[in-house]
Amino acid sequence: MDISMLEEMCELIKKMRRDAEALKAKGKGIMAVEKAVDRILANVNLLEINVCDVKEVL
Amino acid sequence: MPKDQRIYWNPLLETLPREKLRALQTKKFRRILDWAYSNSPFYRNFYKEAGLEPGDIKTFEDIRKVPKMEKGMMREVQQKDPFPYGDMIAVPIEKVTAFRQTSGTTGTPVYQACTWDDWEWWAETWCYILYAQGYRESDRVFLPFGYNIFVAFWAAHYGAERLGCEVIPGGALNTEARILRMKDLKCTAFMATPTYILGMAETAKNKLGLDPARDLDIAMITSAGEPGGCIPATKKRMEEAWGAKVYDHIGLTEVGSWSYECTEQPGGQHVLEAYFLVEIEDLETGEIIEKPGRNGKMIITSFDRLAKPSIRFDTKDVIRWAEYDCPCGRTFRLIDGGIVGRADDITKVKGVLLAPTAIEAVVRSIPELGPEFEVIVSKKGELDDILLRVEIMPGKEGEEQSILSHLKDQLRVRTNLGYRVEVHPYGSLPRYEVKAKRFKDIRKKET
Ligand SMILES: [Zn+2]
Secondary structure, X not given: OOHHHHHHHHHHHHHHHHHHHHHHHHOOOOHHHHHHHHHXXXXXXXXXXXXXXXXXXX | OOOOHHHOOOHHHHOOOHHHHHHHHHHXXXXXXXXXXXXXXXXXXXXXXXXXXXXXXXXXXXXXXXXXXXXXXXXXXXXXXXXXXXXXXXXXXXXXXXXXXXOOOOOOOOEEEEEHHHHHHXXXXXXXXXXXXXXXXXXXXXXXXXXXXXXXXXXXXXXXXXXXXXXXXXXXXXXXXXXXXXXXXXOOEEEEOHHHHHHHHHHHHHHHOOOHHHHOOOOEEXXXXXHHHHOHHHXXXXXXXXXXXXXXXXXXXXXXXXXXXXXXXXXXXXXXXXXXXXXXXXXXXXXXXXXXXXXXXEEEEEOOOOOOOOOOEEEEXXXXXXXXXXXXXXXXXXXXXXXXXXXXXXXXXXXXXXXXXXXXXXXHOOOOEEEEEEEEEEEEOOEEEXXXXXXXXXXXXXXXXXXXXXXXHHHHHHHOOOOEEEEEOOXXXXXXXXXXXXXXXXXXXXX
């Protein structure tokens, strides 16, 4: 995979984290929102491990 | 010629050039060290006492300066708050969503805390394993294990689901019912310990009149929990009994699912090096072994497990780097022949170092012998005595003398020791579902 494609993927993953955290802040106190975001963030974490970490060592 | 990238779960990590992989490992080690130092009172005190701060670790070689931790420490911290894990955990207790524990075969169980992030991470590691073993979305996977307090195949279940397989939990069923469900549902894969894989095949034949290789649709079996999957003779028996490929996996409750065999079956197991750091330490000098072929004990770090970090965990498992590469194209290193012993299991008998896995390799290589055996080391006066109990396969009783003579010869060649051999009726030695206890050293109790 070329590096620019990897960079684009990482930008999208970063945006996902920002959006999910913003949603959690906005929905603070609504358990249904907070817990759904926690599950989303657990998978964003895996995208960071599987994709973004690679970009940083290339 | 480059491989088709679709054979990998994540080609970005699995084909990363070695030098980049090492840079990734250094970066990830520093990250987990920093996390543990900042969030786990146990680790902070442990490192402070050793005069170490996370900033001291700058290079890959610096990692060796970090003190190792042992299972005994995990037990000790459980006396402290927060209950029941102690101060090794690095997240607020309310963030823990799953409890598991070790089996406690070597002492008090060690409790394991996972957050949802950890659990997703654990399932993800299983995706690397199962995908490399050929599991795909079209597979129907049966899990014939007691879903309980031990981690065992729980993460495998979630991993297979995450990969997209159809997963059938075969928990509270007896062996016959499990086999029949696997048959009726045309399952294509299952996962179990080597002992149970062989035991199920025996039950299918003897109690149900089924030949698993002919009457079931199993194409892949993942073997875990015992060394049998790394022992060629045991693997051959399992593959023949089921008419399926058997792939080994090695994991540790305290650490995670760190090693696996791929479909190329090169004789060794890949280390999931993007998720774990495996170091091999010379048993006598303590130096880290980089060269292939030399046995040492495994020190392992889990890079991404956050609730209860495992950093430079001294497993006491004996492994060695393989002298060969794998044609699958993964750059993750191979260990040769899986776990070849336990640093505290390898005992001196009659002045010779003996690994119980060597006896298993011999017994399982003789097709006229049953799959079960028992070894009892005792003292007769001042001398060590090794009693080996075996079973002879039905129909082969008339060949007992020649079978036993071949067995004794092979044992002498492989282990340099002489044995008293007792033949027991077929099916009379204990059958185990998990954690088989075939090796008993009763010398200490007698003195
Ligand atoms: Zn391979």
